[in-house]
Structure formats: C-alpha cells, structure tokens
Amino acid sequence: MARTLYDKLWDDHLVTTRSDGQSLIYIDRHLLHEVTSPQAFEGLGLAHRRLWRTETNIATADHNVPTTDRELGVQGIEEDIAKQQVLTLQANCERFDVALFDVTDERQGIVHVIGPEQGLTLPGMTIVCGDSHTSTHGAFACLAQGIGTSEVEHVMATQTLAQSKAKNLRIWLEGTLPQGLSTKDVVLKVIDTLTASGGSGYTIEFAGDALASFGMEARMTLCNMAIEAGARAGLVAVDETTIDYLRGRPYSPQGQRWREAVAYWQSLKSDADAVFDREVRVSLSGLEPRVTWGTSPDQSAAISGRVPEANAENRRALAYMGLKGGEPMRTIEIDRIFIGSCTNARIEDLREAARVLANRTISSRVRQAMVVPGSGLVKTAAEAEGLDEVFRAAGFEWRAAGCSMCLGMNPDQLKPGERCASTSNRNFEGRQGQGGRTHLVSPAMAAAAAVAGRLADVREYL
Amino acid sequence: MQAFTSITGLVAPLERANVDTDQIIPKQFLKSIKRTGFGAHLFDAWRFFDAGILGMVPEARRANPDFVLNEPRYAGARILLANDNFGCGSSREHAVWALMEYGFRSVIAPSFADIFTSNCFKNGLLPVVLPQPSVEALMRECKRSPGFSLSIDLDACEVQHADGRRFQFQVKASDRQRLLQGLDEIGLSLEHESEIKSFEARHKSRFPWLFENQPCRSK
Numbered sequence: 001m002a003r004t005l006y007d008k009l010w011d012d013h014l015v016t017t018r019s020d021g022q023s024l025i026y027i028d029r030h031l032l033h034e035v036t037s038p039q040a041f042e043g044l045g046l047a048h049r050r051l052w053r054t055e056t057n058i059a060t061a062d063h064n065v066p067t068t069d070r071e072l073g074v075q076g077i078e079e080d081i082a083k084q085q086v087l088t089l090q091a092n093c094e095r096f097d098v099a100l101f102d103v104t105d106e107r108q109g110i111v112h113v114i115g116p117e118q119g120l121t122l123p124g125m126t127i128v129c130g131d132s133h134t135s136t137h138g139a140f141a142c143l144a145q146g147i148g149t150s151e152v153e154h155v156m157a158t159q160t161l162a163q164s165k166a167k168n169l170r171i172w173l174e175g176t177l178p179q180g181l182s183t184k185d186v187v188l189k190v191i192d193t194l195t196a197s198g199g200s201g202y203t204i205e206f207a208g209d210a211l212a213s214f215g216m217e218a219r220m221t222l223c224n225m226a227i228e229a230g231a232r233a234g235l236v237a238v239d240e241t242t243i244d245y246l247r248g249r250p251y252s253p254q255g256q257r258w259r260e261a262v263a264y265w266q267s268l269k270s271d272a273d274a275v276f277d278r279e280v281r282v283s284l285s286g287l288e289p290r291v292t293w294g295t296s297p298d299q300s301a302a303i304s305g306r307v308p309e310a311n312a313e314n315r316r317a318l319a320y321m322g323l324k325g326g327e328p329m330r331t332i333e334i335d336r337i338f339i340g341s342c343t344n345a346r347i348e349d350l351r352e353a354a355r356v357l358a359n360r361t362i363s364s365r366v367r368q369a370m371v372v373p374g375s376g377l378v379k380t381a382a383e384a385e386g387l388d389e390v391f392r393a394a395g396f397e398w399r400a401a402g403c404s405m406c407l408g409m410n411p412d413q414l415k416p417g418e419r420c421a422s423t424s425n426r427n428f429e430g431r432q433g434q435g436g437r438t439h440l441v442s443p444a445m446a447a448a449a450a451v452a453g454r455l456a457d458v459r460e461y462l
Numbered sequence: 463m464q465a466f467t468s469i470t471g472l473v474a475p476l477e478r479a480n481v482d483t484d485q486i487i488p489k490q491f492l493k494s495i496k497r498t499g500f501g502a503h504l505f506d507a508w509r510f511f512d513a514g515i516l517g518m519v520p521e522a523r524r525a526n527p528d529f530v531l532n533e534p535r536y537a538g539a540r541i542l543l544a545n546d547n548f549g550c551g552s553s554r555e556h557a558v559w560a561l562m563e564y565g566f567r568s569v570i571a572p573s574f575a576d577i578f579t580s581n582c583f584k585n586g587l588l589p590v591v592l593p594q595p596s597v598e599a600l601m602r603e604c605k606r607s608p609g610f611s612l613s614i615d616l617d618a619c620e621v622q623h624a625d626g627r628r629f630q631f632q633v634k635a636s637d638r639q640r641l642l643q644g645l646d647e648i649g650l651s652l653e654h655e656s657e658i659k660s661f662e663a664r665h666k667s668r669f670p671w672l673f674e675n676q677p678c679r680s681k
Contacts, residue, residue, distance in 0.1 A: 055676035150584035253671035
C-alpha cells in the first residue's frame with residue numbers, strides 16, 4: 001500500500017502496542033537543554049532508573065545563556081536562579097554520562113541549530129526534545145517532535161515515546177518564490193491559511209516544486225514553524241540538497257556506512273499515490289513579504305497591507321499591540337530589531353540580512369538592533385565571511401549564540417511597550433519581555449525595518 | 463501521577479482563544495528546577511500588574527481586578543472553561559503543573575494543542591473537548607450564575623450539569639485507563655522491555671550508522 005513519508009517513519013520506529021493500546025515509538029536522538037530537563041533527570045534518579053541508551057542523548061545550554069561576555073562561562077550568568085539551572089544541567093550530564101556542549105564550547109548553540117550542524121540530525125531518525133520547535137529537524141525527513149518533561153523522562157528511561165499516530169496533511173507550495181522573499185514569508189502565509197490550530201492532530205509534509213530551490217536552512221525555517229499552525233511535526237522529503245548538506249558533518253556516517261545510509265535516505269519520500277487526510281495548496285507566485293500584526297502567529301498581513309479593522313476576535317490583540325485598524329503596515333515604527341532564534345539564526349539567514357544592510361546604517365529611531373547567531377560555529381563562519389563587520393558597521397550589536405530575545409529568559413528582553421521586528425517564531429503577549437510587542441518577519445525584512453525605523457518592504461532595498 | 467475518577471467543582475470562564483503556554487506560565491518562572499512553586503504564578507502577567515518574580519506571594523502582589531480568576535466568586539475554581547486551541551505554543555509542562563497547583567483538575571474547551579494534551583495526561587489534569595456551542599452555552603451560564611459548578615465523570619466520559627443535562631466527551635482509551643488508575647507510565651512501558659530490546663537489535667542491523675560515531679562525554 002502506498003505510504004506517506006510520515007507513515008514510513010512511523011512504521012520504521014513502531015516497537016509495539018502497549019497493553020493499554022498506546023503505541024511505543026523508538027527514539028534515535030534526544031536533544032536536551034537546561035530548562036525542560038532538570039525535573040526529568042530528578043525523576044529518573046528518584047526512581048533509580050538510568051538512561052536506556054546514553055549515546056543517543058546530547059545536551060547544550062541555550063535558553064538562559066547571556067549573549068555577552070561568553071568567556072566568563074557559567075559565571076557570566078548574573079541571575080542566580082538561571083545560573084543554578086545551567087549548573088544543574090552540567091551536574092546531571094556528569095551524573096548520567098551525557099555529552100554536553102557547554103557554555104564555553106564553540107559547538108554550543110540553540111539546540112535546533114546544532115543538531116543539523118553536527119550531523120546529529122539525520123534523515124530517517126526519530127528526534128525528540130523538550131522544546132516545541134523540535135519540528136525544525138523534520139526538514140531532514142526525520143520525525144522530530146517537541147515533548148513535555150514527563151515524556152523527556154520516559155524517553156530517557158525507555159528509549160521510546162508513547163503516542164498515537166497523527167494524521168497526514170500535505171501543504172503544496174505552488175509556483176516560485178518572488179525575489180526578496182524567504183521561507184519565513186512562506187510559513188507565515190501557511191499559518192495564516194491553516195490558522196494557529198489548523199495543523200493540530202496532523203504531521204505536515206511540505207511539498208511542491210519550489211522546495212527543490214530551497215536550501216536546508218530555508219527548509220528548517222518552514223518546519224520550525226509547523227508548530228505555530230498546531231502540528232507537532234513538519235517534514236520535507238530527502239533530495240540531493242539534504243544529502244549534500246550532511247556530507248562530512250562531525251556525526252554523519254562515513255565511508256561505506258555513508259553509502260548505505262544515503263541509499264536508505266533516498267527512499268524517504270511519500271509514494272506518488274500516497275493518500276493524505278488533508279491537502280492544502282498555497283501559491284508562492286503572488287506572495288509578498290509578510291509581517292504579523294497581532295499576538296498569534298496566524299495574525300499576519302502582506303507588508304503592503306493594513307492592520308485589519310477591529311472585531312470581536314482581534315480587539316484584544318490590537319489593544320495589546322497598540323495598533324489601530326486600517327493602519328498601513330509600513331507606517332508602524334519600530335524600537336528594536338532582533339535577528340536570531342531557532343527559526344532564523346543560521347548562516348543563510350545572516351547572509352540575507354547582511355545583504356540588505358551592506359553600506360547602510362540603521363535608523364536613529366531604532367534604540368537597539370542585535371544579531372544573535374544560532375551557534376558558536378555559525379558565529380565563527382559569519383565572522384570568517386565578514387558578516388559581523390557588515391552588521392556592526394550598520395549599527396547592530398554582534399552577540400554570542402543562544403535563544404536570547406526569542407523568549408527573553410536571559411537579559412535580552414523588550415521593555416513594556418517596546419516594539420520589535422523579530423525573526424523569531426512567536427508574537428505571543430509578553431513573549432520577548434513583559435508588555436513587549438513583537439512583529440514576526442524574515443531576516444531580510446528585519447534588516448529593512450532597521451534601516452527604515454519602521455516596517456518596510458525589503459524589495460525596495462535590494 | 464494523580465488519578466482522576468470524578469470531580470465536582472466550581473467553574474471559571476476564560477473567554478479567550480489560543481491561550482498559549484507562555485500566558486499560562488511566563489518564561490521567567492521556567493528557571494526553577496522543581497515541579498512545584500508555579501501555581502502562585504499561573505497566568506502571572508494577566509493576574510497581576512506588577513512584574514512577577516519566582517517565589518513572590520500572591521497576597522503581596524498588585525492583583526488585576528479585571529482578570530477573571532481574581533473575581534472573588536471564582537476563588538477555589540477547579541474547572542476552567544476556555545475557547546479553541548487552549549495550551550498552544552511552547553511544550554513547557556510547567557503550564558500543566560501551574561494549573562494543577564492552582565487548583566484546577568480539568569479544562570473544558572472546544573480544542574486543545576497536541577503537546578499540552580499529552581502533558582495533561584501525564585499529570586492528571588483532564589482536558590475535556592466539548593463542541594463549541596456547548597462550551598459557549600456553559601460559558602454564558604457560568605458568567606450568569608454565581609457558584610456555577612459542574613461534575614466530570616471520567617469513567618462515564620461525561621460532564622454533568624446540576625439540572626440533569628449530560629455532555630458526552632471522548633478520551634483515548636489508553637489515556638482514560640491510565641488517568642483512572644493514576645498509573646506510572648514509565649513502569650507501564652518498561653513491561654515491554656524485552657520487545658524494546660529486540661526492536662533495538664533489529665534497528666541496529668538495519669540502520670547501523672545510528673549506532674556508530676555517537677556523542678560521548680569524553681569526545
């Protein structure tokens with residue numbers, strides 16, 4: 001019977017069906033960070049259990065780490081409770097023998113950036129992490145899902161995840177993406193089409209001719225935000241781009257094993273006659289750069305558009321955002337710029353922003369603009385290309401890797417009322433700092449907003 | 463896990479859609495390495511005017527009198543009524559811990575986010591999905607009638623109104639069974655230890671590269 005990519009991944013990892021009817025799925029990779037793991041390690045210890053297969057686990061500190069003074073290591077974390085959390089991760093990794101990319105390790109970074117970068121993320125894997133943006137890794141045709149802390153402990157103890165199979169949803173991306181746009185604009189349009197809950201209960205596969213033209217990092221941006229439409233996992237089939245990206249990565253297979261792996265990876269696509277529970281078409285040809293105006297990722301508009309008129313559904317969001325219905329998006333003034341996060345902090349993202357900023361400076365209206373590379377290695381690579389100089393010359397701050405102002409667990413936060421053009425993934429109330437106002441945009445659009453001091457159409461800056 | 467069989471309790475209406483877990487428990491409280499201490503900070507930015515820091519006592523805070531849970535009539539509520547897509551966003555299980563520590567044992571809504579639903583069933587918080595019109599009717603009645611209570615019977619899978627009306631809901635058989643008995647899920651899965659081991663051996667022979675060149679602490 002014809003199968004979808006998700007069906008194949010599920011079948012290849014189905015261990016058994018438990019006595020209560022729940023399926024157990026074998027987990028190939030478990031990514032850990034300091035925020036959602038301590039209670040799981042504690043539970044494991046209290047029950048005198050050990051990790052089922054230690055080497056499938058890899059940890060890093062990303063949420064709480066400061067993006068300045070990195071050479072101070074953990075001691076650079078000012079807030080005691082945040083420092084305690086990172087120290088707890090260190091202690092747990094030592095106790096349970098888990099590999100850790102620690103604060104001063106060059107390989108440290110956002111967990112969803114370092115997985116693919118190291119070849120720890122491979123096609124055909126099942127990947128979990130106590131973080132909803134684990135969907136990112138689905139760009140490599142692996143079943144990657146965010147899980148809660150109880151599930152983290154369950155995976156540690158049993159190497160399995162207990163769950164029921166989701167339904168199949170295919171998003172057809174039709175036509176070609178106009179110049180100046182990125183997959184951030186695409187995924188905001190997809191979420192606008194599906195709504196913030198339209199993907200609930202589904203695994204989303206992104207398909208269509210346009211995908212072949214997207215690099216792996218662009219595909220990761222797509223899958224990263226599948227969760228913002230409610231889908232726990234996003235997927236893209238394997239092609240030559242996938243294989244080229246993984247060749248020679250530190251944890252990628254080598255030699256004969258590489259050839260065996262590639263042979264299998266090439267089967268990781270939906271069969272031509274596979275049946276999906278739901279199919280949705282999104283046209284790229286007429287797409288414009290998109291910007292969110294509300295407090296849910298499905299509240300976005302084209303940059304040439306206007307803030308919608310207030311109604312019962314959006315009144316609260318507009319009040320929180322300090323926006324009036326009918327206001328042109330391009331007149332919204334911006335206080336701060338954030339280029340970073342697991343959505344848009346990879347080298348291609350930084351290149352796109354830097355292209356807009358070359359020989360330009362940020363508006364005097366912008367109080368602060370910062371770039372937070374996704375990992376220490378992204379930072380090094382960007383510096384080798386001179387991107388840091390482009391950003392600095394334009395007036396940006398060049399920071400060290402971490403989650404930073406995507407969720408403001410470290411000192412990088414918006415102040416009440418401040419308005420930010422951000423390349424992150426969530427415009428929820430208070431997400432970037434209590435009272436802060438977030439407009440989600442692509443890296444190039446963030447750069448254009450920095451130069452204009454307001455939301456701006458990047459196509460005028462190319 | 464805390465077992466759930468049936469409860470009868472005061473209902474509080476939260477008339478908002480897409481209530482994300484960032485609202486349920488804001489990021490600054492996730493720095494705790496414990497499972498407790500989150501109830502005092504449930505909906506912190508909505509409940510209080512002052513900026514919340516972990517460990518603050520609610521009585522010492524500036525409460526927002528307009529937020530529904532601060533209305534005296536909803537003190538001690540055990541059931542939360544909400545709109546679509548409750549618990550969306552971040553996977554933080556702290557959201558479920560916060561709701562339970564505050565006193566809630568169930569949330570009734572037309573739909574829930576997937577990861578939030580999983581987290582509920584690991585802890586003994588029952589997410590009840592009812593059709594939108596039923597939720598809206600209950601929401602109206604709840605606001606109109608002080609002391610409005612409902613009973614939820616997981617064994618019968620129904621929400622029971624004092625006037626005799628019954629609202630049926632569906633729960634996956636496995637979730638229902640575990641919740642009714644308060645079972646330790648890891649223990650349940652480890653009953654299948656030998657099957658996991660034999661699967662692992664087959665998996666290794668099919669995909670040997672997943673078992674080689676793996677991260678280890680000394681590397």
